[in-house]
Amino acid sequence: MMLNVVSFEEAMKITEEKFSLSEQSTERLSITECIGRITAEDIAAGESIPPFDRSTVDGYALRASDTFGAGESIPAMLDIKGEILMGEQASQPVSAGECVKISTGGMLPEGADSVVMVEHTEQTPDGICLAFRAVSPFQNVTRKGDDVKKGQTVIKKGTPLSSRHIGILCALGITEVLCTKKIRVGIISSGDEIVPVEECVPLGKIRDINSHFLSALMSEKGCETTEYGIVRDDFDSLYATLQKAADECDVVLISGGSSAGSKDMTATVIQKNGEVFFHGIAVKPGKPTISGRVGKAAVFGLPGHPAAAYLIALTVVLRLIRKLTGEDITPFTLTAELTKSISSNHGREELVPVILKSGKAEPLFFKSGLVSLLCAADGYIIIPRNKEGLFEGEKVSVHPF
């Protein structure tokens, strides 16, 4: 089969355009189980926060106009009509010349528009409050809706929910959220030379790194993963396993067997079962990446080299996962100066892991077999395909892991 090579950017776009979020793929989750999930609708406030005007101090709720002109030597005098504690409904209205004792967080009674702090008052034995300071309307008051107005969208569709969102949901009494379902990712390792990690490895063979490695990455990114184990370099075995995985999952990752060499079979199996969109990306590492479809499932053939498979999963595959979950955020990047020049004369994009140290990015030089490298790195940079390299001191965008 001819290699149909696309650019890194095209690779992401092509796959993204071929698949979309189905309408059945949402579910209502309680707020105790929605962390890490993506909202499937805008969430609007059903009420205002605070739901009433609220005192921010201990003091007396009153009409500001009653205090105008008051000072140390000429206090305003007000009848104390009662007391409102935090958590109580304010049932006693306040008229001109009246006030009500109020605690921090207390509900402002009808008729009152401000609170004079207790430190600026004196209470006489016969129930009169002397206010030695003037207050302006709404002074020492948080107004109804100051935090959130009824009807306002508080969380947008496509937001990945974190603990920070739980506060506002609780404040509004929202106990369930419509989220997209977890994307089911199936993982297949292929190759006669591969041995399960749990087994003793004969000299010459290599351990199956990619099954657990890719599964860990996809779980970390919020997917539900299934490992389909190691499949021998045998057309029928790979065909059958791929068919099963494609039936059960939204996305299937096959690692190994994606070079153009003699053992290559992944592309042929995908083609026979479905359709191949491209075979090969002009990116280093990750060239022998395949994208296609079997049934409703997106299928990727990933490089056998673990670090290359990981980086392509983190970029190309994750871009599709984001599309499928409806996640609507710009991935976070940060700017740093390179500590060393890097040459890159490949006519293809290059992904380079970097260590971040006091605002600078130190590139880690990459042989795609090196699995220890990713442990040390804090993120990666992308060298554009039309650049022959990057200079020491040049500003780069780092994608943190």
Added chain:
Amino acid sequence: MMLNVVSFEEAMKITEEKFSLSEQSTERLSITECIGRITAEDIAAGESIPPFDRSTVDGYALRASDTFGAGESIPAMLDIKGEILMGEQASQPVSAGECVKISTGGMLPEGADSVVMVEHTEQTPDGICLAFRAVSPFQNVTRKGDDVKKGQTVIKKGTPLSSRHIGILCALGITEVLCTKKIRVGIISSGDEIVPVEECVPLGKIRDINSHFLSALMSEKGCETTEYGIVRDDFDSLYATLQKAADECDVVLISGGSSAGSKDMTATVIQKNGEVFFHGIAVKPGKPTISGRVGKAAVFGLPGHPAAAYLIALTVVLRLIRKLTGEDITPFTLTAELTKSISSNHGREELVPVILKSGKAEPLFFKSGLVSLLCAADGYIIIPRNKEGLFEGEKVSVHPF
């Protein structure tokens, strides 16, 4: 009870010094369940990666010295002694004047020190390889131990494990890792004005935001959380619930009831049950924070205001959690320019949430009641206590959420 106020930095140090990781608090976890956990020992390589010298190309393994002087017009001539495929053990040694056909990833046979690429060779009908290029020793070879040397520490004690670590563990055949146990955090909300989120809220009362909010944060940070519900402002109830939580958990968070006002009881209850280290932190928001001990458990009284409780849990409480899990990393910060000046004339530290936009930090002005604010923010900055504010354009360290 007198307020015993400490600085923000003191608050973190005092609590950290009072508690330590107990030796019983570790467990062996399989590599499929260790993500997010903290390693409790250095992990060393039991073997080298790669475990043998490996070819990086398809070609012929040979002795480099046999090719010296070879060129387009004078090829080196070598006897082909066999073929090694990837995954096979190389049993056929190579002597002077000999070579072995080898695939990418194949194991270099004894006696060979380099590989000449197949593109630079021709095979004659009688089994002779003509090499038209000279190679230097170890050219086109990944040497044994190039990635990891046997005995080398690959993951240090105190490392939070992520998917990136799984590759190296699998490569080394390590299937279990000694990690510290999850810290058990108990959460109590106190206050007569508090109503469970799931219930209808009468006017004047407020919903219990903090139980789910703090629980979500602590779970997100890798703790095992238990919500003990809402306790009325009643000494005996709080005493009994705190005793139970302290028996069952490593850390107990009580929110609400920590101002010096009339309803304050948390400090008295902690004192009666154990010991209070401090009552009050010179930080905004979060002043009415209490730290103490009941039995073996660390107990925190957190502010009732949700955003304040969240930020203190994220800083002071999390610093202790890191100590207890043995996490040994410097929390990641990034540098950004402020988009607006902020005044701060409090003689206390101030935590200010910020939005990050194209490398700049936009401060969000904070009234501690505002729960919607944390949704919008990307991180927070700390204004030092001896500063009267920060200027527009000033560089600040942002702690991302």
